[in-house]
Amino acid sequence: MKRRQIDQGTYYRGVPTSPYDLVKEITLALGVLLVVVLVLSAVLSSPDVPPVTIQSWAKSAPLDFLQTATAELQGSTISADYGPPYNIDADGLDPSDTGASVQTWGPLAPQLWAGVHQPINPPETDVIAPLRLASVGRPGLGAALVQYQAAGTVQEQTWLTNYQKALTKATTNGPLVRVPAGAYGPVNVMMQALLADGRAGALDSLLLHSGRFYVTDYTKPLLFLADGGYFPGLAQSQKLTGSQWGMMNETGRYPGQAWLWLYTLWYQIPPYSTAQNADLLVVLTMGLLTTLLLLVPFIPGLRDLPRWLGLHRLVWREHYRLEREARRLGGGGGGSTAR
């Protein structure tokens, strides 16, 4: 077996050494850093903006809530046309719709290949299912649901279109929304019930209802929130959206995931900034760059660049000074690697 070149005795022959206390160094580093972190924490604290709830949404922006919920029924929200892992043609309204926003690049369609794993069918998930649970003991709501579901798709869509129109003329009074009369069948009864349950905080739980007791998966309420205008609006005002370099920011003036700067950069510049499949393109780009970083030791040019720039001469200037000294005095001075 070939012996690898890790015989330290041979490698370090002729290299001057000096005492070095590793354990002391790490202990000191730990002590100094602890002080730094204590001071930073005491002076600057850390961000903790409370989460948005369906309740806070329904209370603060009831009209946006109603418009979003109606759009969920219409199947016209982002999550309705998302594609995997949530759905493929969830609303069943368009047989050619295989997830309108699925990102592909040439023949590459990993999103489609992976398939549906957290099924979300927005009309059912966000509106009908919670209302069905809430209709127990509320005959008015129960009757409205029965009427709606018996009506058929064409009638439903007509009601919903009319209701969206009526909502543009609706008036709000605090958390209450008065919708002018119109040909929208049972839709206002359903939506007012949903809004009331939202306001009460019940919808937060109804959306998570699974029949099992414990819950850790917030896919449904988060997608619902993200379909509205309220939640993204709050993010916008905190400078957190993608076009605001939001991926590396945090609420307040705190440093966020600053190490994502390169990842975030691509989203700001063409062709990524205008591409429909921007996410996939950015991930592929970063995958390529990461592979290059991994293989730096083997890539000519990339591995030679630091030698050309010569920053190491600054880092080890004492070492090189001693080496030159030794050479001048005719000694060996073999402290450096021959290239």
Added chain:
Amino acid sequence: MSAEPRDDTQGPRSWTGSLRRLIERDLPIEHLLPDREPAYVGSWVYVFGVVTIAALILTIASGVVLAFFGPQWWHVSPQGHFFNSLHFWSVQMFFVFMVLHLWGQYFGQGWRDGRATTWMVGVVVFLVSIVTAFTGYLSQQNFDSQWIAVNAKDAINATGAGAFFNVLNFGQMYGLHVMLFPILIVFLVGLHVVQVRLRGVVKPPAEERP
């Protein structure tokens, strides 16, 4: 008794014995904990790696306190909030010094003389650290977690990974953040440091003579 006394040094080579001989030869305790180093190790560039380890220790210590009291605690307790701040700033320090260390190794060409795998394990630690921090942001149970989850899901779904790595599932992200990824980082850092001790610190590149 008829059995002959066995000679352990002569017997058939066992895997255990081979491993022991390998460690004895390549990683004797003097290599693991040396008290002399080549003189050039006096440079400040070597501080970055050690401070990164210190930041990792502080990150884990503060994280253990947070995990012990549960994910809701620090939102309602001032002491809890302080420990969250300690965790937050330890992580920021960890990344600052890891990146300085990365650049230091790049400009010093730390991969020379058979140390390419040390560099590569370093890059893997860097990547795993990014994912770990990301799952940490998702585990905060506050506005940032909500927004980061909603914003990040599209990139993860676009790769197909969303099928099994659901950033909107708090339980999944929390479990990964407090258990699996920290163990992975500690293991990889351990491996990285052993790789360095195995070969010793690389010599500075030879000066180009005119």
